[in-house]
Amino acid sequence: MMKAFVVEKFGERPELKDVPTPKPSVGEALVRVKACGIGLTLSWVRLGRMSGSAPRIIGHEIAGVVEQVGEGVTDLAPGDSVAVYFYLTCGKCKYCLTDRETICTNFGGNVGTRIDGGFAEFVKLPAANLFKFSPDKVSYGKASIISDAIATPLHIAKRRAAIHPLDRVMVIGAGGGVGIHMVQMAKLFGAEVFAADVSDEKLALAKKYGASHLINVKKEKAEEAVKRLTSKAGVDIVIDFVSSPSSISSGFKSLAPHGKLVLLGHFHPEDPLHIDDPQDVIRKEISILGSRYATKQEFREAIEMVERGLIEPVVTSVYKFKDTDQALRDVEEGKVAGRAVVEST
Ligand SMILES: [Zn+2]
Secondary structure (H helix, E strand, C coil): CEEEEEECCCCCCCEEEEECCCCCCCCEEEEEEEEEEECCHHHHHHCCCCCCCCCEECCCEEEEEEEEECCCCCCCCCCCEEEECCECCCCCCCCHHHCCHHHCCCCCCEECCCECCCCECEEEEEHHHEEECCCCCCCHHHHHCHHHHHHHHHHHHHHHCCCCCCCEEEEECCCCCCHHHHHHHHHHCCCEEEEEECCHHHHHHHHHCCCCEEEECCCCCHHHHHHHHCCCCCEEEEEECCCCHHHHHHHHHCEEEEEEEEECCCCCCCCCCCCCCCHHHHHCCCEEEECCCCCHHHHHHHHHHHHCCCCCCCEEEEEEHHHHHHHHHHHHCCCCCCEEEEECC
């Protein structure tokens, strides 16, 4: 048996329970969880707004040590330190075969929604989702958040927004768990970064990690701040981790001609995608882009970026395993700037 935080029914809080320790089948490995990151996505998972089923052990930003491998697993061995790619992809469809598996035709859902995740002593996962890292270079706590908080910005910077040096990039939600790494990633790709968020504390963090301009959207509308800061030119790219009707509207109005608006975060199905002046899409040749997670290759690259010190994982709050639900509550209440991590002792 093992300890795990289980969401019995979507909408309920995760509860600490004793559950059977899973056994790895063919092509799988059992991982002893050392750390599991917590972002707002988990709140959506808990409420059942992502695909999947309950009862479920949630948690998808996982780092740990391979404990046991199932039949047919040859590239991993007990003792290996691994981080987890959390999309369950087929590896065979035309998108998987062309390094675009975020849009896998046979998408199987996420670790922690469709299969059990990391708020447990052990997790059983497909070996194809486990990527080795060097614990001498990166702690388990920091390695855990590469999975989402760092790989996701790399996919945006490289693939979707295609950030170039000299681009002006505004990150909406810049002080959050993914946003703070987007700030770093945009800077690494050569951009001048405009950080927008709702608190001075989150903006101070964004400044520390490379933002040149800070916009507190509680005090000034983002589009007005951008006009003031760019002599009315606008920004070339807006990356919107909030994707609410008002943030999308602000982001769109902040764009320079030929600008790109990248949407992700948790677009609510009931929210209309409203553009105040749709003619501007044509007049200014605006691109509106969606982005989701990262490819396995990008995940591999994100690990290397952290190992080489190009990107610093911003773990601001560390909780003990027993305090997992409190950690999730703090994130849900917006109390955490940067990323929170639960570490096993
Ligand atoms: Zn596929």
